[in-house]
Amino acid sequence: MSHNTFGHLFRVTTFGESHGPAIGCVVDGCPPLIPIDEADIQTFLDLRRPGTSRFTTQRQEADRVRILSGVFTDEASGKQVSTGTPIALLIENTDQRSKDYDAIKNLYRPGHADFAYDAKYGLRDHRGGGRSSARETATRVAAGAIARKVVADVTIRGALVQMGPHKINRDAWDWDETTRNPFFCPDAKAAAFFETYLDDIRKAGSSIGAVIEIVAENVPAGWGAPLYGKLDADLASGLMSINAVKGVEIGEGFDAAALSGEANADEMRIGSLGEPVFLSNHAGGILGGISTGQPLVMRFAVKPTSSILQPRHTIDRSGHESEIVTKGRHDPCVGIRAVPVGEAMVACVLADHFLRHRGQIGEGAVWPANRSR
Amino acid sequence: MSHNTFGHLFRVTTFGESHGPAIGCVVDGCPPLIPIDEADIQTFLDLRRPGTSRFTTQRQEADRVRILSGVFTDEASGKQVSTGTPIALLIENTDQRSKDYDAIKNLYRPGHADFAYDAKYGLRDHRGGGRSSARETATRVAAGAIARKVVADVTIRGALVQMGPHKINRDAWDWDETTRNPFFCPDAKAAAFFETYLDDIRKAGSSIGAVIEIVAENVPAGWGAPLYGKLDADLASGLMSINAVKGVEIGEGFDAAALSGEANADEMRIGSLGEPVFLSNHAGGILGGISTGQPLVMRFAVKPTSSILQPRHTIDRSGHESEIVTKGRHDPCVGIRAVPVGEAMVACVLADHFLRHRGQIGEGAVWPANRSR
């Protein structure tokens, strides 16, 4: 049963509010003997950390992660390794400015979860969005860092491919470029354009949406499971669970609707090593809910930040009409920091499916090995 | 753990292959005392049933459903009602032509799950796609008919809104029209166009994709749960688990990427009865993973049928290159019959979330009732 837990064999349970004392997560099911230390996790947290450029919230959080359990010194290697027991990770909140939210504690911010939480629970921690804050995604990134170690052979990378209506030039795609600009954008020219574009939006107190693409390479054929544990269904669920996400697609995605069967079919040939080769990847690496050995390709759409300085109509908890302006420190485009978060969710899904596949099938059950059975 | 089970409190487990003796499902967690008879379920099965027009497969399946357990005569009403125990539904396969598939039993049909199943399991039931056949969706529709009864106040309707590159005219939307044409299309003119359009595709031995929209009205505010049991995440998972689906979006979906924060915000006012009123529904009825009381609006993209008469390159199980033409009886646009299937999945997700919400919160916890707590 899923409320705040994600995954089945590789399970992540997160907790914490934006302005509470701490946020954190428990990673359960991590196999033993995997090297894990705080520095490894910190590297990924720093990619998502706020306050690193003018294009993200100016809240200053060090986002220092502490491992509370589940790792121990391996005598053989001298390294800190997982023990197979739950790994608890804790990140203290240090730069809350809860007073910023006093004025709006009884108001429902349009586009935010304020009204929905109140309707469900009858109360909410209004400070910085409480549990619904994107601050929770720091714990996903931390868990994702561990997940990456579980599927160490897989390379998972994300990129911002659209901001507002502006799509990048895919022919200019350069993964290295994603580490050189504050947008995780693989197209240098587009990144330069986004700088001016987003500055204008930020100065206007507005915000804008984005589309992120995640690619996972070196996933062997065979992960996933029909029919309700499909790899694509779990990826869709994981990505849709990220704050502000409104759409998910795999491979051709919505464009597949416009294709003919012959245009969409990924034909196959035999490679020089006798291995199966696909001539295209319209499927995004998944057929029938199971990986094909091709790169997994997926995209998700992030809506514009709902916290804006433009006044909007709203109501309060007592049933009165009002107007609201959301001050505080916000990202003008939450889609930017959604890139490492999306990568982390994909890593968690893949770690889970790797363990599930190994459980049901065992290792090495990949074509053409199966032919000899 | 999900392989062939969907849902948590309202759980559906399906089984069966396209050319096996029968397909079926077990619906577990249905509350007691709900009137359920075979005719109710049959009504929805008939909407999805093959062979009803020239635009779907010509396989002739009566799709007669039998209830094997979980219902009993209520002495008070004389009706057949649920008992709270598992409801098993069985549909026998009667029109298999397995020989149609003999020629391709060792070939991997491009776009189909053949290769992926072989890579995972080391063997597959090749007849009609076996477990990966869309025939399984009949059991989803049957389960969905029961789910609708659990959330009887909710209206769930679906419509085909795009075929190939051709989108319908949303201003011409008429729900009644969806029952008058073989496409579940709410735009009469578009339906007329699709008739010719799809005939040409069918005759060419080709196929085409589609986009389906599902709307669920009268869902109260408060269903869903942050952060990994979000209503939209579960809808995304449910829809993505349907055969051939490559994308899912909620509300504005991918278009949200291009919107500014002020354009995307759904402002609120107080209605004439003191109730909260949203001035727009960009969110598609879900904020923070929880329903807002607005209609739920979602879309999913279906790729073109992979079974086509155009020859394609492929390989066989022995590692040889080959060419393939997929004969047999196929839908030129699987998106059409995906409409009742999509509705059924939404019904199942909503029934599950209704029960989960009632469990955690109790009934009647909807704004503004909460104000008086």
Place this chain on the structure above:
Amino acid sequence: MSHNTFGHLFRVTTFGESHGPAIGCVVDGCPPLIPIDEADIQTFLDLRRPGTSRFTTQRQEADRVRILSGVFTDEASGKQVSTGTPIALLIENTDQRSKDYDAIKNLYRPGHADFAYDAKYGLRDHRGGGRSSARETATRVAAGAIARKVVADVTIRGALVQMGPHKINRDAWDWDETTRNPFFCPDAKAAAFFETYLDDIRKAGSSIGAVIEIVAENVPAGWGAPLYGKLDADLASGLMSINAVKGVEIGEGFDAAALSGEANADEMRIGSLGEPVFLSNHAGGILGGISTGQPLVMRFAVKPTSSILQPRHTIDRSGHESEIVTKGRHDPCVGIRAVPVGEAMVACVLADHFLRHRGQIGEGAVWPANRSR
């Protein structure tokens, strides 16, 4: 979420009522390429089948099992093997005498679940106990037959070790004897005594309880998982879920309360092959929730059949006091047929834990192999 599903990776969902058209189950998560045919399953069903001696109910059920899905012909071996997809098993009910129950349809039989079902669900299928009938255990035995194939190296055997207050002589234990008497009793003398003893009880229209012991040999060290997925916790849950079971114990069980630490400790030595050797098995093969490589030893207590010919006080659905005599065809000691059922549940738990262990750890992770890591 468990209502009618048991297990995580090896999952069994059962359905059906005692007097409905059929009972059955769906086995999900069975690994592929395992030989499975109806005859294999039938062998175990026949052990539990009613009407085979005068010490079980005289209801005549052939208990013929049909496989509806999930198996296919393996070209290599020509055998029927699992495909990795859900295996649905169906057993039709053929000898219901529902009229036997008309007189008591509004009465709550003491010791039965009648009142509890009515209190929970507001109605019940009263015929033969409906869903609460031990008839459902036939589907467990069928699922257990498949589970045994998943853990083919493990030997799972059960024995009746106590009937009423009479315990068997453990020094006379002979497994072969369990196949020679109608009680699955490993002590020939005790079996002879039980014959007379139970005849007297049967003729008096009374009933009696029993204790069953299950032993699983050749379970490797390492299965199970702390802390809430403990092997013993799952065995306890599985056995306690069987009809009429009121107690479960592992190893010394309740006798452990009376032992000192030094008496209870299972000391260790190194065997002639360098393998770890335990000098005793007070633990019953499980420490910290994880198997140790010793035989798993467990017992469960079955209460006397609640259907008796002695008149008892009760009430009816309308709130009136009454008296009841339960006619019909009943086992004087349900503990007898609980033996194959208990074996089946243990098989299912072990199959599940084998897959879970393989998922989290991989294969071959057993001491002393780990030493070399």
Place this chain on the structure above:
Amino acid sequence: MSHNTFGHLFRVTTFGESHGPAIGCVVDGCPPLIPIDEADIQTFLDLRRPGTSRFTTQRQEADRVRILSGVFTDEASGKQVSTGTPIALLIENTDQRSKDYDAIKNLYRPGHADFAYDAKYGLRDHRGGGRSSARETATRVAAGAIARKVVADVTIRGALVQMGPHKINRDAWDWDETTRNPFFCPDAKAAAFFETYLDDIRKAGSSIGAVIEIVAENVPAGWGAPLYGKLDADLASGLMSINAVKGVEIGEGFDAAALSGEANADEMRIGSLGEPVFLSNHAGGILGGISTGQPLVMRFAVKPTSSILQPRHTIDRSGHESEIVTKGRHDPCVGIRAVPVGEAMVACVLADHFLRHRGQIGEGAVWPANRSR
């Protein structure tokens, strides 16, 4: 999937090792608006806290609990209440003496989980038993304190009813007495005896087992669910998951095996208020896996502490034979502190089943209310 999570709708995930920096848990699914503060939880932790008498380990742990998330000030009452989001609880370890364990880090202590963990994971945190330490049960007690609030009308009490072979006199049962002696023993005379008895055992460097009884009163009829979510199966699983537990029984338990059907049947009458009345409670308040409205009565057996000063044969990680004496600070009878732990597990199971019942059925579905449906 359960590794370190217990429950379905009311879910507890625990983490932490005996000698790590902290232990803790995340309570997910707690309904909103329930008053929860640290003092409430501390009260129960103090009952289990070590070092309070000479009969428990002399390790000095304050066991101070901190709430990290999931509670917020309710404006209406001014109290701290649950928000419906995950409640994270943290207890820092302060009195580890890890050096005590250096000498035995490569030795497998008989009766402990050392060997089993090594066999499964290939390494273990040997300090104080690491994850397998009973120290983890502090987090269960903390979670149980919250669970009690969810089922506030239910009274859950535990008592030690046997130490070694010595059973208490049940006719002398006085619940108040359990708060007056260090054994949670309801029989004053037995408690006085146990004082001398256990002193002798303690001084001899030995240990002893015990049996604990838990009674839950005021559980309404209808909680639980056939067939694999039975209330008794979940209680059995929960109690068996506690360290050192080797047996669980409900109502008559193993004694039921010796009863005749007529002796075991709980007859029914109509009470003065028209309510159903049972004339006995052999069933322990559960029939068919569903509560009957009678008190739930269950017992569990705890083996003697495996840490003893008597030298025992064992082996080390390198495969050499050795001898071991377990120094350190240990409880001579872990059954004593198991009393509040058992209560906590029962509270968690009941909170979970209350929410599950409310989800599937709604509230108030208790006989005779159902009669009027």
